[in-house]
Amino acid sequence: MGNRGMEDLIPLINKLQDAFSSIGQSCNLDLPQIAVVGGQSAGKSSVLENFVGRDFLPRGSGIVTRRPLILQLVNSNAEYAEFLHCKGKKFVDFDEVRMEIEAETDRITGSNKGISPIPINLRVYSPHVLNLTLIDLPGMTKVAVGDQPHDIEFQIRDMLLQFITKESCLILAVTPANTDLANSDALKISKEVDPQGLRTIGVITKLDLMDEGTDARDILENKLLPLRRGYIGVVNRSQKDIDGRKDIRVALAAERKFFLSHPAYRHIAERMGTPHLQKTLNQQLTNHIRDTLPGLRSKLQSQLLSLEKEVEEYKNFKPDDPTRKTKALLQMVQQFGVDFEKRIEGSGDQVDTLELSGGARINRIFHERFPFELVKMEFDEKELRREISYAIKNIHGVRTGLFTPDLAFEAIVKKQIIKLKEPCLKCVDLVVSELSTLIHKCTDKLGSYPRLREETERIVTTYVRERDSKTKDQVMLLIDIELSYINTNHEDFIGFANAQQSANVTKKRAMPNQVIRRGWLTINISIMKGGSKDYWFVLTAESLSWYKDEEEKEKKYMLPLDNLKIRDVEKGFMSTKHTFAIFNTEQRNVYKDLRQIELACDSQEDVDSWKASFLRAGVYPEKDQAENEEGAPADTFSMDPQLERQVETIRNLVDSYIGIVNKSIRDLMPKTIMHLMINSAKEFIHSELLAYLYSSADQNSLMEESADQAQRRDEMLRMYHALREALNIIGDISTTTISTPIPPPVDDTWQQREPSPPAQRKPAVSAPPPGRPPAVRGPPTANPTAAFGAPPVPFRPSPVNAYGSGTLEPVAPPPQIPSRPARVPPSLPPGIPRRPPTAPNRPTIIRPSEPSLLD
Numbered sequence: 001m002g003n004r005g006m007e008d009l010i011p012l013i014n015k016l017q018d019a020f021s022s023i024g025q026s027c028n029l030d031l032p033q034i035a036v037v038g039g040q041s042a043g044k045s046s047v048l049e050n051f052v053g054r055d056f057l058p059r060g061s062g063i064v065t066r067r068p069l070i071l072q073l074v075n076s077n078a079e080y081a082e083f084l085h086c087k088g089k090k091f092v093d094f095d096e097v098r099m100e101i102e103a104e105t106d107r108i109t110g111s112n113k114g115i116s117p118i119p120i121n122l123r124v125y126s127p128h129v130l131n132l133t134l135i136d137l138p139g140m141t142k143v144a145v146g147d148q149p150h151d152i153e154f155q156i157r158d159m160l161l162q163f164i165t166k167e168s169c170l171i172l173a174v175t176p177a178n179t180d181l182a183n184s185d186a187l188k189i190s191k192e193v194d195p196q197g198l199r200t201i202g203v204i205t206k207l208d209l210m211d212e213g214t215d216a217r218d219i220l221e222n223k224l225l226p227l228r229r230g231y232i233g234v235v236n237r238s239q240k241d242i243d244g245r246k247d248i249r250v251a252l253a254a255e256r257k258f259f260l261s262h263p264a265y266r267h268i269a270e271r272m273g274t275p276h277l278q279k280t281l282n283q284q285l286t287n288h289i290r291d292t293l294p295g296l297r298s299k300l301q302s303q304l305l306s307l308e309k310e311v312e313e314y315k316n317f318k319p320d321d322p323t324r325k326t327k328a329l330l331q332m333v334q335q336f337g338v339d340f341e342k343r344i345e346g347s348g349d350q351v352d353t354l355e356l357s358g359g360a361r362i363n364r365i366f367h368e369r370f371p372f373e374l375v376k377m378e379f380d381e382k383e384l385r386r387e388i389s390y391a392i393k394n395i396h397g398v399r400t401g402l403f404t405p406d407l408a409f410e411a412i413v414k415k416q417i418i419k420l421k422e423p424c425l426k427c428v429d430l431v432v433s434e435l436s437t438l439i440h441k442c443t444d445k446l447g448s449y450p451r452l453r454e455e456t457e458r459i460v461t462t463y464v465r466e467r468d469s470k471t472k473d474q475v476m477l478l479i480d481i482e483l484s485y486i487n488t489n490h491e492d493f494i495g496f497a498n499a500q501q502s503a504n505v506t507k508k509r510a511m512p513n514q515v516i517r518r519g520w521l522t523i524n525i526s527i528m529k530g531g532s533k534d535y536w537f538v539l540t541a542e543s544l545s546w547y548k549d550e551e552e553k554e555k556k557y558m559l560p561l562d563n564l565k566i567r568d569v570e571k572g573f574m575s576t577k578h579t580f581a582i583f584n585t586e587q588r589n590v591y592k593d594l595r596q597i598e599l600a601c602d603s604q605e606d607v608d609s610w611k612a613s614f615l616r617a618g619v620y621p622e623k624d625q626a627e628n629e630e631g632a633p634a635d636t637f638s639m640d641p642q643l644e645r646q647v648e649t650i651r652n653l654v655d656s657y658i659g660i661v662n663k664s665i666r667d668l669m670p671k672t673i674m675h676l677m678i679n680s681a682k683e684f685i686h687s688e689l690l691a692y693l694y695s696s697a698d699q700n701s702l703m704e705e706s707a708d709q710a711q712r713r714d715e716m717l718r719m720y721h722a723l724r725e726a727l728n729i730i731g732d733i734s735t736t737t738i739s740t741p742i743p744p745p746v747d748d749t750w751q752q753r754e755p756s757p758p759a760q761r762k763p764a765v766s767a768p769p770p771g772r773p774p775a776v777r778g779p780p781t782a783n784p785t786a787a788f789g790a791p792p793v794p795f796r797p798s799p800v801n802a803y804g805s806g807t808l809e810p811v812a813p814p815p816q817i818p819s820r821p822a823r824v825p826p827s828l829p830p831g832i833p834r835r836p837p838t839a840p841n842r843p844t845i846i847r848p849s850e851p852s853l854l855d
Contacts, residue, residue: 004732010131010282012074013289014123031296032289033070034162034201034281038174038186040139041204046236047174048136053128053248056081056094057136059103065103068119068163074126083547084121097122114148117159122244130282134172135163140185152202155573156190165193168292170285176206177216177233181225201284202231203277207256207265211239215264220272232280233265233272248768297730304723308775311720325703332446336456337685339442350700358438362678364605365430366670372612373423376621388412388647388654409650410486415656417482418664422489424475431673432468435681436461448709452693452702454590459692463684464677471676474543478668480611482661492663517613519606520548523591532600540616544582557591564590566614567622569598578607582619 012199013031045057045064048071057063061676081091083100091097101120108116125245137160144152164171171194173186181187190200204216218224220233235255237246252274259269270276343358355581356364391408409509439460446453488495523546524532535546535556542561548554581597591597601607611621701715 010133010285010289012730013073014074014133023240032168032170032285032292032824033134033135033163033174034170034285035137035160036172037137037160037189038139038172039163039176039184040141042139042174042176042186043141043234043236044136044174046242047203047205047234047274047277048134049232050248051129051132051134051278052124053252054094054124054126055245056097056101056124057244058098058105058243065136065138065437066109066115068117068159069101070119070121071134071136072121072123073129073132074123074125075127075129075131077127079126079128081125082123082125084661101435104720106594106832110274115152115155115159116161119629121312130278132278132285134281137163139683140189142543160189161193164190167199168288168296169199170281170288172203172281173198174203175202176209177219178206178209178211181219187225197226197228199229200227201229204231204233207233207237208235212353215262217264219435220268229284232277233259234274235259267746285360292794293730297727300723300730302597302722307716307723311716322699325699328449329452329693329699329703330690332449332452333456333685333690335445336442337682337689339445340438340685341682343438344682345441357441358434360458362431364609365427365434365675368609368612370423370427371666372608372615373426374420374666375612375615376423384412384416384654385647385651387415388650389643392643392646408646410651412482412650412654414488417479417661420482420738421476421479421659424479424665424669425472426667428468428471428475428673428677431677432464435464436676436782439464448706449703450706451697451704455691455693455696455702458687459696460681460685464681467677467680474672474676475669478665478672481674482664486657488657490657490660492650492656492660516617517610518550520550522578522598522600525594537599538733539613539617559590561617561619562587562620565622566611566619567596575600577602578604580607580611582614583622677823804846 007495013033016031016226036048039046041294043061049055049057051073057069079092081097083091083104085104086100101122103121105116108118119135138156140153140156140160142153148153163169171190172183173190175184175186185628187202193199194200204219207216208217216233220231222230235258236289237248237251241251255273256269259265259272259817266270287728344362346359368766379419388408391411392405395405395407402650426846435458439457442451443457446456487493515538517537519537521537522532522534535548536550536552537546539554543558545558546556548556559582563584565585567581567583569581571578579598579600581596581598582590584590587595589595599610601610614620693834
């Protein structure tokens with residue numbers, strides 16, 4: 001190769017592949033490699049065997065290669081093979097290599113001709129090979145055979161695409177010459193992933209099997225379907241030769257003779273054949289690795305940096321060290337307390353943007369769900385009036401009362417206050433449920449130690465349950481305190497005189513222009529009437545309006561809230577949204593010709609929140625209307641005017657006082673729950689949780705690591721060391737290649753021009769004088785391809801051919817075959833040689849075909 005550092009590039013990639021394959025990780029690195037693609041029986045495996053000079057790949061009809069085979073060829077003095085899955089075992093007999101490949105394939109895929117993307121790694125050491133890494137992939141097929149799955153064509157295609165779509169992968173597209181190149185499966189799939197042909201190398205096989213009178217000259221000269229890297233022709237052994245166990249060395253000699261003797265290929269014979277293909281792949285893969293090395297290094301460095309923080313705590317890890325266990329326990333408990341407090345109080349890091357969680361959900365309970373439960377108590381207006389009427393009559397007894405009795409007011413107020421117990425206890429239960437969920441989420445970070453997580457969750461949840469009962473006792477105490485004394489001197493209480501004055505005055509909604517809620521809702525309308533649409537809704541104390549969007553410029557409709565009620569609607573069979581409806585109690589149309597409009601939300605929580613907002617606006621559920629329609633007892637409707645005024649007065653007094661109590665309870669409930677439950681739980685976690693953990697179990701059992709965590713730690717450490725080793729290897733190779741000039745990439749610009757006749761081309765610097773015909777290289781001291789306009793191909797200073805003879809060519813000189821028989825200049829008498837004999841250090845010369853005769 002001219003540079004020892006460059007020769008080390010391919011073994012470097014082999015080391016990287018082994019480093020990551022051995023730990024079962026690809027590290028998401030696209031390592032430079034060559035993938036061999038082609039149809040079934042295109043000759044892919046034969047090409048690889050010719051490289052090695054041995055029969056070692058499975059043979060047969062149909063699909064034989066059923067798993068990717070990563071073949072790493074390493075130039076070495078000894079000749080043997082190694083499998084990555086059989087570490088330390090050297091295979092000297094290559095028949096055993098074939099049997100091992102078949103056995104390993106069947107182990108994963110079974111014997112039913114199925115395929116698997118899991119590769120087999122095989123490394124072959126030999127003095128007859130150049131450093132090279134190839135991936136032999138299953139041949140493309142069209143029809144499933146035997147027990148193969150019906151989609152075998154697409155499975156193979158997907159497997160090929162996994163390899164060849166990577167920009168770091170060179171594609172060796174193998175196509176038999178006895179089929180139409182335009183129908184080549186290999187070139188078709190290569191064109192899909194490499195439309196510019198920058199990564200594709202064409203290989204034409206079975207040139208000796210073409211019909212008589214036809215040849216592949218235009219293809220091999222890159223004229224028919226041009227590729228940036230061109231085509232190379234090879235002649236493999238026939239099936240008869242394989243069955244007769246014809247030696248590959250003899251086959252390669254026959255291949256050489258074929259190209260030199262064939263009139264269509266003799267002028268490009270030095271650029272054909274398996275030895276040239278192997279050398280070209282070695283050079284192009286090396287150049288490709290050199291080009292991709294900087295990107296590979298930066299990717300390795302970024303992955304190493306991302307791992308370093310996690311690996312830091314594992315570097316000196318000792319699983320059974322009691323000091324480590326104590327430290328880890330303290331850190332875990334401390335972290336659990338910090339996480340719990342952050343989720344309650346809120347923080348800027350790790351914000352959940354998909355749903356409400358932690359403290360936000362508890363806040364919603366305090367200020368939406370709990371007020372909603374309180375407002376629902378005010379629905380039963382008719383029942384309340386009936387109770388007031390009975391209370392007044394029972395207090396007066398047999399007498400006819402002239403004045404409104406105070407005792408009736410007190411009795412009704414106490415009964416209403418007692419009703420507050422249920423929503424208050426429900427609020428506590430909701431908060432406890434949220435705290436339990438919160439505790440479970442906070443213990444997720446303790447997953448490395450299953451016993452510690454289990455005990456922590458149990459201890460903290462048990463404590464919350466204990467505080468639950470104490471909080472409920474305190475809530476009941478608040479209700480009892482309200483019942484113990486009815487304070488009619490409260491500054492917000494309207495008093496008897498004001499209650500009488502407002503007895504006959506219709507109660508108006510306060511602050512009519514106050515916006516209670518804004519948000520998106522879906523109006524469900526049948527498809528015949530336009531279908532469902534989303535609108536931006538604005539709810540005020542007097543109306544419900546909806547707009548086209550949140551800018552509130554284009555108003556679609558405004559609906560007054562008078563005589564409106566809410567009813568629940570069952571969710572549709574195909575609907576994912578939760579729905580409620582608004583209707584008019586006087587049986588009037590609400591919107592256009594609709595008696596009710598259905599409004600839909602994304603979740604039940606949104607429905608409950610909107611219902612609470614409607615309650616604040618004075619729009620109550622249907623239950624109130626339904627009970628109004630029920631026939632009331634006769635004595636309720638037969639009230640005399642005096643009793644009716646007394647009922648209205650007490651009703652106003654009760655409404656005023658219950659409003660005061662509700663306001664007080666709505667203020668005290670969140671404070672009570674926060675103090676007795678949430679803050680107490682935080683204090684318990686910070687101060688007492690550790691002691692409870694030590695008393696519940698011994699430290700060793702608590703800090704016993706989970707199997708998953710141990711495996712994850714081992715994998716991470718292996719990955720970290722593999723990345724470090726890979727960076728060291730790349731660093732070493734870069735220092736040896738920077739100081740010396742490296743061979744340039746292959747110049748493919750000549751392939752883009754239409755080649756001119758040889759007589760009209762200007763000879764290259766290394767060509768003979770113009771009067772002499774172009775030369776075909778004999779010993780590797782000349783540059784044969786320059787005479788044909790091709791770029792110089794670098795070669796090694798002391799190349800070794802496939803048979804250990806010291807040169808890349810066979811020992812015997814190639815036969816001298818003139819392009820035209822018995823062509824002797826007329827000025828020379830017969831018997832006199834046309835040119836002097838070949839000098840020892842000069843290339844053997846073969847006269848090419850004349851352009852005029854070929855044309």
